Structure formats: structure tokens, C-alpha cells
Amino acid sequence: MLLTDSTSIITRENIQILVIDNKLASAEISLFGGHILSFIPKHDNRQRLWVSQNAVLNGKKAIRGGIPICWPWFGDHKDNQFSAHGYVRDQQWQIISSAETPLGTQVVLQPTSSSGAGFDGDTQLSLSIMVGKDLNIKLSTKNVGETSLRYNCALHTYFAIHDIHNCELTGLEGNYLDKTQNFDSFETPVPYKIGQETDRVHLHKAPNILIKDKDINTQVQSSGHDSIIVWNPWQDKSISMGDMADDSYLTMICVETAITQGQNVAAGETHVLEQVIS
Numbered sequence: 001m002l003l004t005d006s007t008s009i010i011t012r013e014n015i016q017i018l019v020i021d022n023k024l025a026s027a028e029i030s031l032f033g034g035h036i037l038s039f040i041p042k043h044d045n046r047q048r049l050w051v052s053q054n055a056v057l058n059g060k061k062a063i064r065g066g067i068p069i070c071w072p073w074f075g076d077h078k079d080n081q082f083s084a085h086g087y088v089r090d091q092q093w094q095i096i097s098s099a100e101t102p103l104g105t106q107v108v109l110q111p112t113s114s115s116g117a118g119f120d121g122d123t124q125l126s127l128s129i130m131v132g133k134d135l136n137i138k139l140s141t142k143n144v145g146e147t148s149l150r151y152n153c154a155l156h157t158y159f160a161i162h163d164i165h166n167c168e169l170t171g172l173e174g175n176y177l178d179k180t181q182n183f184d185s186f187e188t189p190v191p192y193k194i195g196q197e198t199d200r201v202h203l204h205k206a207p208n209i210l211i212k213d214k215d216i217n218t219q220v221q222s223s224g225h226d227s228i229i230v231w232n233p234w235q236d237k238s239i240s241m242g243d244m245a246d247d248s249y250l251t252m253i254c255v256e257t258a259i260t261q262g263q264n265v266a267a268g269e270t271h272v273l274e275q276v277i278s
């Protein structure tokens with residue numbers, strides 16, 4: 001196992017977790033799903049990510065919370081016969097490399113296979129994570145086939161907040177498609193507050209979003225995306241989801257850096273989706 005001075009492996013229920021603890025931050029990454037579960041910078045010791053207290057850690061079901069990797073599609077599959085959000089968030093990933101750098105600890109993970117039913121691309125998928133003052137996540141899709149491919153993806157990040165009623169987003173503009181209203185198009189509200197089930201695909205390459213949680217701000221910088229999704233299930237959906245406590249919608253919000261409009265990757269080329277959390 002490729003470990004460094006600041007990395008170790010623990011087992012929690014049925015999953016292996018890579019624990020990173022360096023002078024800048026600590027983090028936990030489930031090797032099941034290539035799934036970041038925790039990021040705590042040491043300058044403020046504030047947990048940035050939310051994980052459900054009822055998350056299933058059986059190594060079969062995608063973990064509720066943290067940063068699920070949605071690939072090679074986002075949401076429902078166009079043929080609707082495959083599970084939502086693709087097939088890599090519920091498979092085992094491997095550590096390809098790890099290194100201590102001046103900016104923090106960098107690890108690269110890859111899924112056991114990036115081929116699967118529902119997608120005919122020939123790819124190499126890798127996730128590069130830098131755990132430092134910020135959390136820098138890069139999802140790279142290399143086309144190792146002979147023909148161009150097209151895919152969607154998302155870093156489906158669940159952020160921890162104190163109270164959804166005191167939360168406001170800045171940095172989004174233009175129109176969004178509202179999944180709770182047949183994907184009809186609406187204007188981004190200002191101020192951007194959440195007071196009901198919210199499931200919005202913003203067709204805006206917002207490079208810099210602030211999640212304002214009373215007087216605490218979490219910055220979300222994105223690149224390589226064509227959309228930002230904002231999701232909060234609110235109370236009824238939370239109650240209906242076995243891996244969410246009934247009131248857990250109050251302390252989380254998803255701000256997801258994504259490709260939802262189709263990204264072409266020519267043979268031999270690589271596309272990188274990046275999210276930086278501060």
C-alpha cells in the first residue's frame with residue numbers, strides 16, 4: 001500500500017478508509033467509491049463536509065454524504081435502466097500514488113474499472129486529491145480509445161452547515177432547470193436562500209461560489225464544468241430516505257460541480273473536472 005508519513009488505512013464497518021493527517025489539514029477518503037468523507041483544515045478546525053449519521057458503510061451502497069463521484073453520467077441514465085449517477089461511486093478504488101508536497105498530501109485514486117454497462121467509452125478515470133490549506137479535487141477522464149466519446153459527471157459534494165434557514169449562496173446567476181418542477185427554467189434568485197426541497201441544475205459556469213452559513217463562509221471554486229447543481233431534499237425526502245435522518249436536511253447543502261450538458265473528449269485527450277473547497 002502506497003502510504004506516506006501522513007497517511008494510514010483504517011477499516012470502518014465494511015470499508016477501508018485512507019486517513020490523511022498533515023500539518024495543514026486532516027481528511028478521510030473511503031476506498032469504496034473513491035469517496036472523500038471528511039476535510040478539516042487546521043487553521044480553523046471546521047469540518048467542511050457533511051456525512052449522514054445513517055450512512056450505509058457496507059461497501060455495496062453509495063455513501064450518503066461527503067463527495068460522491070458521479071460518472072460517466074449524472075442523475076438518471078438516458079435509457080433509465082441503470083442506477084443513477086453512474087457506476088463508480090459504488091465500486092472499489094485503488095491508491096495509485098501518494099506524495100507529501102509543500103502544498104499538502106496528494107493522493108491519486110483509480111476505480112477498479114472505468115468500463116461498465118450503460119457507457120461505451122474506452123477511458124482511464126483518475127481522481128487526484130490534494131489535502132492542504134484547501135481541498136483540491138480533480139476528476140480526470142482520459143479517452144484511451146480510438147474514437148471521440150461524450151460523458152457527464154459530477155463532484156456531488158455535501159457541505160456541512162449549521163442551519164439551512166440561515167444559509168445563503170452567492171456566485172450563481174442566470175437560469176437554472178428545476179427538477180422539482182419538471183426541469184422548467186427559472187431565474188436564479190437573489191438573495192439565494194433555501195426554504196423548500198431544492199434540486200436545481202444551474203447552466204452557469206460559476207467559477208466561485210460562497211456558501212454563507214451565518215458568519216461562516218465556505219468557498220467552492222470550480223473549473224472544467226458546465227453546470228452547478230444545488231440540492232437540499234428538505235423534510236419529506238429526508239424522511240423517505242433510509243440513509244438520512246428525518247431532520248438532517250437542516251444541516252447540509254449540496255453544491256455540485258458538474259458536466260450535465262455532455263462533454264466531448266477526443267481520442268487521446270483528457271477532460272478534467274475540478275472543485276476546490278476552502
Ligand code: TA6
Binds near residue numbers: 084156
Ligand atoms: O444532485 C441532485 C440529485 O440528482 C437529486 O435529484 C437526488 O437524487 C440526489 O442527486 C441524490 O441522489 P442519490 O442517487 O445519491 O440518492
